[in-house]
Amino acid sequence: MVRRFSQQSLFYKNTFYLSVPILFAVFLSIMNNLIKKNQSLKPYNTFGIEVTAKLFSSIDSIDTLQKVLEKNKKENRLVLGGGSNMLFTKNQDKLVLYNQIKGVEIKPINETESLVIAGGGVIWHDLVLFCIENNLAGLENLSLIPGSVGASPIQNIGAYGVEIKDTFEWLDAFHFPTGETHRFDKKDCAFGYRESVFKTKYKGEYFIEKVAYRLSKKAELNTSYGAINQYLEQQNIQSPTIKDVSNAVIAIRKSKLPDPKEIGNSGSFFKNPIVKNETVEKLKKQYPNLSYYPLDQNYSKIAAGWLIDNAGWKGKTFNNYGVHKKQALVLVNYGGATGQNIYDLSTKIIQSIKEKYNIELEREVNVF
Numbered sequence: 095m096v097r098r099f100s101q102q103s104l105f106y107k108n109t110f111y112l113s114v115p116i117l118f119a120v121f122l123s124i125m126n127n128l129i130k131k132n133q134s135l136k137p138y139n140t141f142g143i144e145v146t147a148k149l150f151s152s153i154d155s156i157d158t159l160q161k162v163l164e165k166n167k168k169e170n171r172l173v174l175g176g177g178s179n180m181l182f183t184k185n186q187d188k189l190v191l192y193n194q195i196k197g198v199e200i201k202p203i204n205e206t207e208s209l210v211i212a213g214g215g216v217i218w219h220d221l222v223l224f225c226i227e228n229n230l231a232g233l234e235n236l237s238l239i240p241g242s243v244g245a246s247p248i249q250n251i252g253a254y255g256v257e258i259k260d261t262f263e264w265l266d267a268f269h270f271p272t273g274e275t276h277r278f279d280k281k282d283c284a285f286g287y288r289e290s291v292f293k294t295k296y297k298g299e300y301f302i303e304k305v306a307y308r309l310s311k312k313a314e315l316n317t318s319y320g321a322i323n324q325y326l327e328q329q330n331i332q333s334p335t336i337k338d339v340s341n342a343v344i345a346i347r348k349s350k351l352p353d354p355k356e357i358g359n360s361g362s363f364f365k366n367p368i369v370k371n372e373t374v375e376k377l378k379k380q381y382p383n384l385s386y387y388p389l390d391q392n393y394s395k396i397a398a399g400w401l402i403d404n405a406g407w408k409g410k411t412f413n414n415y416g417v418h419k420k421q422a423l424v425l426v427n428y429g430g431a432t433g434q435n436i437y438d439l440s441t442k443i444i445q446s447i448k449e450k451y452n453i454e455l456e457r458e459v460n461v462f
Contacts, residue, residue, distance in 0.1 A: 129150070131150075132146050133147045133150035135190065140360055142354075143182045143358070143433045145184060145185045146185045147190040148187045149166060149169060151190070152194045153191050153215075154194045170188040171270065173193060174190050174193065176218065176241035181436055181437060184433070192215075193242060193244045195213035195216075195304065196215055197216070197304075198210065209263060209306050210230060210306065210309055213243065213304050215243070215244065217243075218239055218251075219239065225309060226337050226340055231309060232260065232310055233256075233307065234343070235253060235316055235343055238347045243305050248290055249293070250283075250290050254319045255319030256319075262283070262307060263280070288458055313336050315336070315339055325342040329342075357418075358428075359424050359425065364402070364443075365456045367456070368394070368395050369396055370393060371388070371392060401451060401455070402417070402443060403422040405446050413431075415427050416439070417443075444457075
């Protein structure tokens, strides 16, 4: 039997066979655009360290992530957000996944609260300003913290008496080993001081897609920490709004911390050590002006910046890197320093503090 084709069917048949190599070429072109080789990471870390990534891809959706992973199943991975809490000490022989998932939405919960859901690639300070513009309170004390939304629960970021765990509701994250999306609530995240399960138990296993925060329409301002009240008084602000608190935090941070766009840094390089109150009492006898914050009946948090400053490190420079002149917690790259330079300096500071106070400082930044 002879199978007959109309002129039209022959056209579609030929088009199909001709399109196979074309479609494959298009696919390859898309993948080549998605994945770059030997990409400089200098623009993607706030220290401004010049290292390269073996493979690099900007991820704007979970669908894009899955396509990139399918083509690079055997590669080691590194998830990159705002690059503000990391120190690169070497080239990265990995597939670097740059979180660029955007979008912010508000979902009312009740008369006094709303859920704000943001993509993991949203710039953190942009989210804070968005919430303030929509009169939603809870994040204003975290203004001007560099980095992305996706990093906020990983680090349990905090400043001026507020931490992410105070407003965190849930997050959705892609699980690399299974290819599934998992939802984590506050308990699942096991938040601690600049800690979460994503830095310990599940380190390197997840890509955070979006994070939800429960915010209030009726502000309960937290102005007692640091110099916020002092700033408000200087500005003669007697009935502050969340915008006023945000402005105060921004002004204070700008006065103390260098702008990463001008001087390479990652903000606070060390955690404030938590010690027993007996240790504090012993130190106070020798150092009456010791800066510390009581946590409970047993423990207090000592200001790491005070320890470093009092040990004589503040403002010290070593060629093109050093300790910032206004804030001893901040290590800086004045231009051209290597990550190893910064890391070695941090090691010397840790050793110095241990010898002087018998306190072990811990790095807040992630070292790669």
